[in-house]
Amino acid sequence: MHSTTLTGGQALVRLLANYGVDTVFGIPGVHTLELYRGLPGSGIRHVLTRHEQGAGFMADGYARVSGKPGVCFVITGPGVTNAATAIGQAYADSIPMLVISSVNHTASLGKGWGCLHETQDQRAMTAPITAFSAVALSAEDLPELIARAYAVFDSERPRPVHISVPLDVLAAPVARDWSAEVRRRPGRGVPTAQALDQAAAKLQAARRPMIIAGGGALDAAQELQQLSTRLAAPFFSSVAGKGLLAPDAPLNAGSTLCVESGWQLIGEADVVLAVGTEMADTDYWRERLQLNAELLRVDIDPRKFNDFYPCALALQGDARQTVAALLQRLEPTPRDATAAIEAVARLRAAVRAGHGPLQLIHQAILERVAAELPEQAFVSSDMTQLAYTGNYLFASRAPRSWLHPTGYGTLGYGLPAGIGAKFGAPRRPGLVLVGDGGFLYTAQELATAVEELDSPLVILLWNNDALGQIRDDMLGLDIEPIGVLPRNPDFVALGRAFGCTVAQPQSLDQLQNELRSGFRRNGVTLIELKHACAR
Structure with missing residues (x-):
């Protein structure tokens, strides 16, 4: 019994x-x-x-x-x-x-x-x-x-x-059954009316307003798009906020605050509205942004208002509700955005013109990825040079579509996070971008992927037979490279041993064909791309 x-x-x-x-x-x-x-x-x-x-x-x-x-x-x-x-x-x-x-x-x-x-x-x-x-x-x-x-x-x-x-x-047996006691779940609320009025006045009076949004603003995409249009404000996102504006939105400056041209454009702002973003050096790849603007911050965490970037006005509350409340207080007619759109276009051109040889290789790979990535797909990326370039170069079509371990920066994130994402959004195809070093941190999770998944998950393994970023950093500091040229296993054989469909394209054309096939396959595909094959 x-x-x-x-x-x-x-x-x-x-x-x-x-x-x-x-x-x-x-x-x-x-x-x-x-x-x-x-x-x-x-x-x-x-x-x-x-x-x-x-x-x-x-x-x-x-x-x-x-x-x-x-x-x-x-x-x-x-x-x-x-x-x-x-x-x-x-x-x-x-x-x-x-x-x-x-x-x-x-x-x-x-x-x-x-x-x-x-x-x-x-x-x-x-x-x-x-x-x-x-x-x-x-x-x-x-x-x-x-x-x-x-x-x-x-x-x-x-x-x-x-x-x-x-x-x-x-x-131990419980004295009473409390398993149905779901307690009231509080919301986040909005800032005070006074703070909202002050923020709206500052934004309305600004000559060159700009917006930075992060992972705390993922549910505010529609409101932020309206705000950017209304203010004619160039819109930057952190890596965590990728996809908040459509890639082709003319005011979308993307996640370019980690490159020189992005730093220069944000420096021209006279008012910056930062929404749900930590504004950390891991977001910007530099110790401090040179802001010449009055900074308004929307955040749920009050500790952010007086940290590395103290703000002129603190708006504590939910990102979506707060931006919606600001829209209600601003003039309904959008400003002339001609100058702002031209500034963003110059930024985009400068980003592409500023690529070094390695970034040009990454760009060529990412262009093939973008050509085959299904509309609703997500990308889970590891700490690898290909993903670092993708952080600012690859356009996300929607929020919650680019998963990257920004703050802690751990290796081994990409594969298991991509598997977990498949359970969070089972109907969305997934792509994992991972380097050879990071892949070996958590390669055993291929067993979970093959066992559990019956819809497309494609793993693009960028194999440069090195801990490439660390090697380049050592060379840049005139340090003799040590411990950065490991002997790798046969990744194709490893993937096959786990039960993956495997491919090793020898050109970018072959890569694109394998990506297309992988996204049509209900299961796990491992594609190993060697550095030499992407030139």
Whole structure:
């Protein structure tokens, strides 16, 4: 006879389902068995990854394309430390992620008894890379902690949350069934009317207004397009904000604030409105933008208003609602945009004219990618020179279509994030851009991709047989290159061993044909492009 009383682990899984969780990424272990007891019949799909870091990156990719928190289950100790890099990446890029882990029995915590997977203070390891990290010391703590996590995701700057659940709490029967207690989820709100009035007046009076938008503005695309048109304001995005304006919008300056011509144009502004962007050096590839403008910032995080770029006016609130409120206060007739459109056109021409030999190779590859990429596809990219060029050169057609590990800058992100994104948006074809170095960080996740995916995921492996960026940096600093010319495996054979369809094009024409075939194939395609074949 099976008891009808739920354990803490079962109730937690049901609670997550009631919050709308449909997918969890993880690897079952002896310390998470009670979580897995709750999965059958819950409506939540479990995706088996091959490493906990992969689980974290998949949750990240899921969140970036869907806008919903990505969820992963990991074991005590090594499961948490293995996932920590992915948690740190999500923290740096403000991605909502819920990490549920076990932890040793309550009576043993902090005792140093040498229990399996024991860590002296597991919560302390993730506290600096999460919005909060907490231990549920009783089953009754869980509904409160999950509600608190969703309050972060829905009303604060979205960042990872880690909840550790002791083994005895997971296994013990709950005194009452709280699994349906989905608590009120707060929104983000808008700035004060006074702040909005002041901002609208400054924007209306500006002679050369410009806009910078980031990952916090992904739900404000329509409003930002209207604002750019109304003000005749050139529109820049961070890498996280790619796709907020259509590629052919004449005021779209793209993600070019990381190149000289972009720096020059933003320096001509007299008022800059920054919406949902951290304005970090990882966004701009330089220590500081030379802003000669009055800076207005829209952000949900009040700490951003007086950081590296103190603002003249702080607008704390939801990006979409705040921009909509500004539009209501501005004159309805759009300004003459002739001069601004010409400035953006000059910027675009300068970007293309400024490519070095390596960027010209990247441009040729990316042009073939753009020619074959399906309309609704997303691109998940790793830390590789091809993606660095793509960050500012490749045009995204919509938000949530270019996933890149900007802030933390970890290798190994591209493949698992692309797999996770396929679960967040199952009908969208996916492309992974990854270098040979980063690919080997998480290549084992090909097993998950082949096992789970039945729609197109194409992996474009850019193989220059080097840690190319680091080699170039060493040479630029007159350092003898050491450790940057690894011996690579036979990637085609490796992909075939995992069950991928594989290709090794010898020219750009062949690359384009293989991309076309890959996007028509319901499954995983690995295309290895050697540096010499792209010249």
